[in-house]
Amino acid sequence: MKFKSLTITLFASSIFLTIIICIWKILATLQGLSFTNLNFNLNLSLSLGLTVICILIGNRFNHILKILILSLSFTILYTFLNESSPLWFSVGIFLLILFFTNKLKKYDFKYLNQDFISEKIVFEFLSLFAIIFFALVILFPFYIMFVTSFKTQTALLINPLDLSIDFSKNIFEIFKSYFVIFKTYDFGRYILTSSYVSIGTVLITLLFAIPAAYAVARLNFFGKTFLSTSILIIYMFPAIVLVIPLYTVFSQLGLRNSVEGLLIVYTATTLPVAIYMLQGYFKSIPKEIEEAGLIDGQNWFGIIIKIIIPLSLPAIASVSLYVFMIAWNEFLFSLMFLDNPKTFTLSRAINHLTGDAETPRQYLMAGSVVVTLPILLIFIYFEKYLVSGLTAGSVKG
Amino acid sequence: MSTTLSKIEKRTAYTLLLPAVCLVFAIILFPIFANVWISFKEVGLKDIRIPEPRAKKIVKKLQNSNSELQIIYKLRNSSLIQDIREVRFSEKLPKNIEPINLDKRCEFKSQKVKCFFGNWEAGYRENFEIFVKDVNNNSININNVKSNKPELDGKSNNILLTVDFTLKNFKNVFMNNNFFDLLMTTFYFTFFGTLGAILFGIFAAQLVNQKFYGRTFMRSILLFPYVGPVVALAYTWTLLLDPNSGTINSLLVNYGVLEKPINLLGQKYLIINILGFELKLRLALTTVIFFEIWRYFPLAFLFILARLQAIPRDLYEAADVDGAGPFRKFFYITLPQITAILSILFMIRFIWNFNKFEDIFLLTGGASGTLTLPISVYQQGFAVSNIGMGSAVSIVIVLLLITFMIIYFKLIGKKANEI
Numbered sequence: 119m120k121f122k123s124l125t126i127t128l129f130a131s132s133i134f135l136t137i138i139i140c141i142w143k144i145l146a147t148l149q150g151l152s153f154t155n156l157n158f159n160l161n162l163s164l165s166l167g168l169t170v171i172c173i174l175i176g177n178r179f180n181h182i183l184k185i186l187i188l189s190l191s192f193t194i195l196y197t198f199l200n201e202s203s204p205l206w207f208s209v210g211i212f213l214l215i216l217f218f219t220n221k222l223k224k225y226d227f228k229y230l231n232q233d234f235i236s237e238k239i240v241f242e243f244l245s246l247f248a249i250i251f252f253a254l255v256i257l258f259p260f261y262i263m264f265v266t267s268f269k270t271q272t273a274l275l276i277n278p279l280d281l282s283i284d285f286s287k288n289i290f291e292i293f294k295s296y297f298v299i300f301k302t303y304d305f306g307r308y309i310l311t312s313s314y315v316s317i318g319t320v321l322i323t324l325l326f327a328i329p330a331a332y333a334v335a336r337l338n339f340f341g342k343t344f345l346s347t348s349i350l351i352i353y354m355f356p357a358i359v360l361v362i363p364l365y366t367v368f369s370q371l372g373l374r375n376s377v378e379g380l381l382i383v384y385t386a387t388t389l390p391v392a393i394y395m396l397q398g399y400f401k402s403i404p405k406e407i408e409e410a411g412l413i414d415g416q417n418w419f420g421i422i423i424k425i426i427i428p429l430s431l432p433a434i435a436s437v438s439l440y441v442f443m444i445a446w447n448e449f450l451f452s453l454m455f456l457d458n459p460k461t462f463t464l465s466r467a468i469n470h471l472t473g474d475a476e477t478p479r480q481y482l483m484a485g486s487v488v489v490t491l492p493i494l495l496i497f498i499y500f501e502k503y504l505v506s507g508l509t510a511g512s513v514k515g
Numbered sequence: 516m517s518t519t520l521s522k523i524e525k526r527t528a529y530t531l532l533l534p535a536v537c538l539v540f541a542i543i544l545f546p547i548f549a550n551v552w553i554s555f556k557e558v559g560l561k562d563i564r565i566p567e568p569r570a571k572k573i574v575k576k577l578q579n580s581n582s583e584l585q586i587i588y589k590l591r592n593s594s595l596i597q598d599i600r601e602v603r604f605s606e607k608l609p610k611n612i613e614p615i616n617l618d619k620r621c622e623f624k625s626q627k628v629k630c631f632f633g634n635w636e637a638g639y640r641e642n643f644e645i646f647v648k649d650v651n652n653n654s655i656n657i658n659n660v661k662s663n664k665p666e667l668d669g670k671s672n673n674i675l676l677t678v679d680f681t682l683k684n685f686k687n688v689f690m691n692n693n694f695f696d697l698l699m700t701t702f703y704f705t706f707f708g709t710l711g712a713i714l715f716g717i718f719a720a721q722l723v724n725q726k727f728y729g730r731t732f733m734r735s736i737l738l739f740p741y742v743g744p745v746v747a748l749a750y751t752w753t754l755l756l757d758p759n760s761g762t763i764n765s766l767l768v769n770y771g772v773l774e775k776p777i778n779l780l781g782q783k784y785l786i787i788n789i790l791g792f793e794l795k796l797r798l799a800l801t802t803v804i805f806f807e808i809w810r811y812f813p814l815a816f817l818f819i820l821a822r823l824q825a826i827p828r829d830l831y832e833a834a835d836v837d838g839a840g841p842f843r844k845f846f847y848i849t850l851p852q853i854t855a856i857l858s859i860l861f862m863i864r865f866i867w868n869f870n871k872f873e874d875i876f877l878l879t880g881g882a883s884g885t886l887t888l889p890i891s892v893y894q895q896g897f898a899v900s901n902i903g904m905g906s907a908v909s910i911v912i913v914l915l916l917i918t919f920m921i922i923y924f925k926l927i928g929k930k931a932n933e934i
Contacts (some may be wrong), residue, residue, distance in 0.1 A: 137648065140600040144770075147766065147769065148762065148766075153769075154769055154770065155770070155771075156770055167591040187745035204924055209859060213546065225730075234838060234839075234840040237840035237841060237842055238840060238841060240638075241840075241841040241842065243861075245722055245725060246729075248718060248719075248722050249722060249727065249729075249733065252718075252719055252722065252733070252737065253733065253736065254811065256736055256737065256739055256740060257736060257739070259748065259751045259752060259755060260739065260743070260751075262751060262754070262755055262762055263751040266754065274760055275759075275760050278760040278761065278762060278765040279762070279765050279766065279769060281762070313821035326534050326535040327535060329532070329534070330531055330532050330534075330536070330537070332531060333527070333529075333531040333532045334532075334718060337524050337527060337528035337531075338521065338524060338525070338528070339524065339525045339528035339529065340525065342528075345532070345536075351920060352539060352543055352544070354866055354867075354916065354920060355543060355547060355913070355914075355916065356867075356870030356872070356889070356912075357870075357872070358870060358872045358889040358892050358893070358909070358912070359546070359547060359550060359892070359909040359912055359913050359916075360542070360546040360547070360900055361542060361892070361893075361896075362550065362553065362892065362896050362905045362906050362909060363546035363547075363549035363550055363553060363906070364542070364546050365563075365896075366549075366553070366558075366563045366902060367549070368547075369563055369564065370563065370564075370565055382538070382542060382859070383542055385538065386538045386539055386541070386542030386543055387542070389535055389538060389539055389541065390543075393535065396623075410646070418531070419529050440562070443742060446744065447743075447744040447745060447746075449744075449746050449873045449877075450872055450873055456899075464744075465744055465745075468746045468747065468750065469746055469877075472750065479754055482750055482754075483750075483751070483754070485747075486744075486746070486747030486750055486751060487747075487749075489741050489744050489746065490744055490745050490747045490748075493742060493743065493744060494739065494742060494743065497735075497738070497739075497742045498735060501735055504742075505817065506739070508738070508741075508814070508817060509817055509818065509821060
């Protein structure tokens with residue numbers, strides 16, 4: 119029993135350590151260090167040794183002193199056995215091992231004698247690994263997007279692995295791509311158009327959705343159940359089946375290439391979900407408050423303006439942010455409806471940039487950063503509202 | 516009394532609903548029905564422009580006289596395929612100016628030149644001339660004459676409104692040899708995309724449901740792929756996977772995993788040898804599916820996490836007392852508790868992945884074996900310029916969607932309301 123849990127602990131932890139060292143090495147490669155070998159087996163045996171020593175020592179020694187000494191000696195050994203590397207790389211290794219040995223603190227012989235301990239330990243390292251895995255998989259593309267926008271096409275073609283930013287250049291040189299896309303490619307205008315379309319969509323959607331949601335939530339009328347079920351069904355129909363008829367009709371009416379046409383379409387496609395989300399919230403408002411309003415002589419308009427809206431501000435915030443996100447990120451309709459660079463939204467403009475194969479990729483990535491950053495910042499700042507909007511509306515996507 | 520009250524209530528309800536219902540009807544329901552109409556017609560992209568008579572006006576001075584001007588109208592039918600009937604022309608002339616030797620088709624009345632040109636066939640062109648002179652033989656200000664614009668008017672058939680129908684589009688869609696392949700690709704993409712997103716969603720939710728340092732940060736970044744704009748993310752991935760100078764390929768070659776770079780988005784098949792069997796993997800399609808999973812697992816994660824947090828703690832405490840390990844707890848407590856939400860998620864995500872257009876379009880454009888039904892709508896309608904065919908494919912999508920929805924509401928529609 120003890121032997122089994124001991125071996126499992128040893129292998130789980132040392133494989134974990136080896137993998138995070140490998141990930142660190144790969145990330146360092148992207149800073150221009152020329153590593154060509156991960157030395158997986160060598161590092162695995164090193165990690166195994168470290169874990170054995172760590173568990174053998176156990177709690178017989180001052181913990182902080184123990185992990186410092188162990189990490190330092192391991193780092194020196196690692197640097198000695200592997201290829202030469204700059205100081206910052208070794209510092210990174212040192213910190214990783216410090217973190218790792220600190221994690222091993224509670225694993226002594228006593229702890230390993232518990233029931234089901236091997237399963238627990240595997241689970242612990244698995245989740246630790248999963249955290250790193252998910253963080254890496256998600257953030258890596260964003261990192262590449264950001265870093266590429268500061269490089270130049272020629273430098274990337276010569277060495278695609280060197281993504282380091284050269285800080286010795288002056289600030290104008292570093293941010294050159296951003297200056298270029300705003301000056302040459304007119305991104306300032308596209309930001310304005312995109313903001314105009316997104317904010318306009320939010321306002322018009324609210325204007326239409328709040329009364330409709332109130333009617334669905336509160337009033338009795340013929341066809342109510344039919345209406346509330348059809349809202350969800352309508353919502354499931356995708357943009358791609360609407361695109362051809364809308365394209366033909368909008369061409370004949372001359373609404374293509376106009377931001378107003380886009381506004382109408384965005385509003386209509388987000389209306390069902392906005393009504394669905396709002397009516398759910400309106401239903402949770404106690405009826406008595408409205409009745410009090412009725413007695414005070416308010417008509418429905420007054421009730422909506424003076425009672426419903428102030429009480430459901432959180433739900434309205436969720437809906438607004440969700441609709442804003444959809445409108446800001448929308449691509450298909452802007453691709454179909456906008457041909458004239460004067461009316462482009464940001465998404466369409468980036469797509470237009472790729473139409474020319476000569477466009478250097480750092481401009482493309484700078485444009486991508488410009489379109490991604492606002493929505494991510496809004497998301498981080500208003501996360502609570504947007505998450506509840508997403509959960510309610512995430513039948514779509 | 517009560518009847519009038521309920522009448523007022525009804526009237527209020529309809530007034531409040533009217534704007535929203537009208538808009539949704541015009542932009543969503545009408546196009547779905549219009550698709551049916553268009554799909555039975557032979558319409559190309561060029562046919563949808565309504566032909567109109569056009570005139571370009573050129574004013575010339577005459578050499579021998581200051582009081583006379585020559586006006587040339589370059590008339591044409593804007594359409595190269597359709598006729599225009601009963602073309603009428605009118606233009607107001609400035610004061611004291613009169614036409615001389617006016618064309619037979621025209622007349623001059625109350626300072627206006629009015630002409631009736633009759634029928635213009637497709638691609639019709641004519642240079643039409645008028646000479647004008649000042650009544651008092653003064654010199655004419657040329658800008659006065661230039662500033663007026665002629666008005667033209669004519670009748671034409673709008674090809675979309677005629678009543679000749681054909682079954683050709685549907686015949687082309689179904690008889691096409693690739694139709695089965697198209698359908699299979701769509702289902703393959705949809706099924707594995709959905710399944711993968713849900714599996715990763717379960718992992719991520721299980722992870723964030725534990726306590727660890729940086730948990731809120733983790734929860735925020737897990738949603739990044741879904742919140743970010745698809746255009747930016749798709750192009751970033753294209754760049755990452757680029758065979759010549761993409762980061763992933765360079766890394767793999769650098770560490771000796773691959774001998775030469777592999778075009779993950781441009782290669783249709785990857786042949787793998789396992790124990791002497793040759794396996795053909797749809798490489799580009801698989802890559803696209805992985806992008807799809809990467810982008811949409813956050814949604815599954817969000818749903819599953821909400822459900823996980825609602826599972827009563829005492830269930831786990833009881834399991835602890837019984838001495839169950841973490842894996843057993845997952846399989847015997849967590850999984851049974853989330854099966855309902857998983858089945859709903861699967862259906863909803865299946866429907867949405869089935870409709871996915873942007874992701875595939877931006878990554879591969881439907882090339883190298885990634886052509887799905889939604890991409891096919893775009894290709895038929897706008898790349899091949901056959902609107903009728905595009906609509907027919909849309910109809911196929913709508914029919915399949917309706918089938919899925921019926922299954923969805925039959926199977927779990929009631930459950931969905933309970934959760």
